[in-house]
Amino acid sequence: MSATPDLTLWGVGTSRTIRPHWAMHELGLSYKVKPIGPRTGETKTAEYTRLNPRQKIPLLQDGDFCIGESAAIVAYLSRTYSTPDRSLIPETQRELAAWLEWCFFIVAELDSTSLYVMRRHRADALGHIYGVAPEVVAQAGEYFRQQLRHVEVALADGRTFLMGDQFTSADILLTTCLDWAVAYGVCICDNAQPYLERIQSRAAYQQAVAANVPVAPITPAAAKV
Ligand SMILES: N[C@@H](CCC(=O)N[C@@H](CS)C(=O)NCC(=O)O)C(=O)O
Incomplete structure (x- = not known):
């Protein structure tokens, strides 16, 4: 693994997408955001489907590695990027x-x-x-x-x-x-x-809430509520 990870997170606007945003803020990681939203058609493009055939957000790219499912992404980040100072996972x-x-x-x-x-x-x-x-x-x-x-x-x-x-x-x-x-x-x-x-x-929660905001308004039916 490189010293500076190349992280890109796809997805904003839902209770699932905020999870990896938050984990990365807790861990102090820098990452790029692809702010695609739910039910916008953006999960169905050819580019995104190649990365995530399930056509769901969120999705994390870590270099050439892709992982979906919000809880799995958060577990992956926790195991890979926890440090003694910033850890999201227990030890024993x-x-x-x-x-x-x-x-x-x-x-x-x-x-x-x-x-x-x-x-x-x-x-x-x-x-x-x-x-x-x-x-x-x-x-x-x-x-x-x-x-x-x-x-x-x-x-x-x-x-x-x-x-x-x-x-x-x-x-x-x-x-x-x-x-x-x-x-x-x-x-x-x-x-x-x-x-x-x-x-x-x-602070990391509040940063994640800000990072999880869609660029364009999401319709009520598409939003988390
Ligand atoms: N169990 C998955 C659920 C992911 C999911 O259902 N994402 C929805 C938005 S919350 C989605 O991408 N739906 C397809 C779409 O909006 O096009 C996870 O936790 O990541």
Whole structure:
């Protein structure tokens, strides 16, 4: 690996695209941005499809290496570019396993099974494609609240971050889901609210929010909410 990485991040404007922006700001990495947005047709161009046949954002190019899936990109950045001073990943094997457990839990239960289901079936989001289904949206919101109890239990011991004293990329994944839930009017639990405010005060979070803004306005149906 070269001393100065050649990083390009494709994608802005959603709860998934902000994750790698944020990880790179936490790690102090310089990178180029290709500000393509969701549902704009920009993920379907020949150039982009060659890089990412799945035609989804975000996508990271690190030199000649490409990786998609926001959680995988964040894990890759965490493992490749953490330093003793700036680390997004725990050190011991067991802590690493617990970190992975949180990452999979957040992506599977909070993002895919709850929030993305809401997105697909809300009238103001992708309901025009997948069908407007208020009952499904309500159930998915309730499922989110149930699953969030596991986070609340973990935070109830007074820890600062999901893994304790160390901020890791699991916190990046969780915060983006909490932001998304708040935007959808899902009540987040008592311990999650102060946690969210604590994390949102991080400089790297605010830099990522600024970096994740689309160049042209994204229509409500395409945006994260
Ligand atoms: N599981 C993927 C989901 C990526 C995804 O669905 N991205 C959407 C935007 S949030 C997308 O690119 N949709 C295709 C498009 O907008 O053209 C991840 O976390 O990266």
